[in-house]
Amino acid sequence: MRLLCDHMLGTLAKWLRFMGYDTAYPGPLGDTDLLALAEREDRVLLTRDKELAGRSARVLRVHSDELEEQIREAAFALRLRLIDPLSRCSLCNTPLVAAKPEEVGGLVPEGVRTRHTSFWRCPSCAKVYWQGSHWDKMIERLNHFDLPKSV
Ligand SMILES: [Zn+2]
Numbered sequence: 001m002r003l004l005c006d007h008m009l010g011t012l013a014k015w016l017r018f019m020g021y022d023t024a025y026p027g028p029l030g031d032t033d034l035l036a037l038a039e040r041e042d043r044v045l046l047t048r049d050k051e052l053a054g055r056s057a058r059v060l061r062v063h064s065d066e067l068e069e070q071i072r073e074a075a076f077a078l079r080l081r082l083i084d085p086l087s088r089c090s091l092c093n094t095p096l097v098a099a100k101p102e103e104v105g106g107l108v109p110e111g112v113r114t115r116h117t118s119f120w121r122c123p124s125c126a127k128v129y130w131q132g133s134h135w136d137k138m139i140e141r142l143n144h145f146d147l148p149k150s151v
Helices: 010-019 031-040 067-078 110-115 133-144
Strands: 003-005 044-047 059-061 097-099 119-121
Touching (some): 003 010, 031 044
Parallel strands (some): 003 044
Antiparallel strands (some): 097 119
8 A cells, every 4th residue: 555645744644654654745746746646656645635536536535634533534544554663764755774773873862872772764864763752652642543453
């Protein structure tokens, strides 16, 4: 399942990436270009635009303007679940690679680096991830949504 969020759904795109989904989030594009991109890359387009949603079966219309409800809508309509929370960069969608503490020196606060043994880094934008309190909070929020469970 590959996804594409239109320009109104940037925060949703980050969360879908965190859940483990390949989620494209291009800059502002016209409707025709968005549909063409979805077609070309075999992605489901998520949008709040009713008119756009009516133009293709490849589009899921998101109704809510609240993040939690948007995640819920997408998850239930597309049967999404938490598949792998550290597989993609939430900023740029690039697959993450594992990194050792000695490889992230200077890239994360020293206290974080000494408290954790596992890190992940984005080969594209260089952002470093670890299972800290922010990560725990995101997992907790997702669990709270009662998303579809693994098959
Ligand atoms: Zn990145």
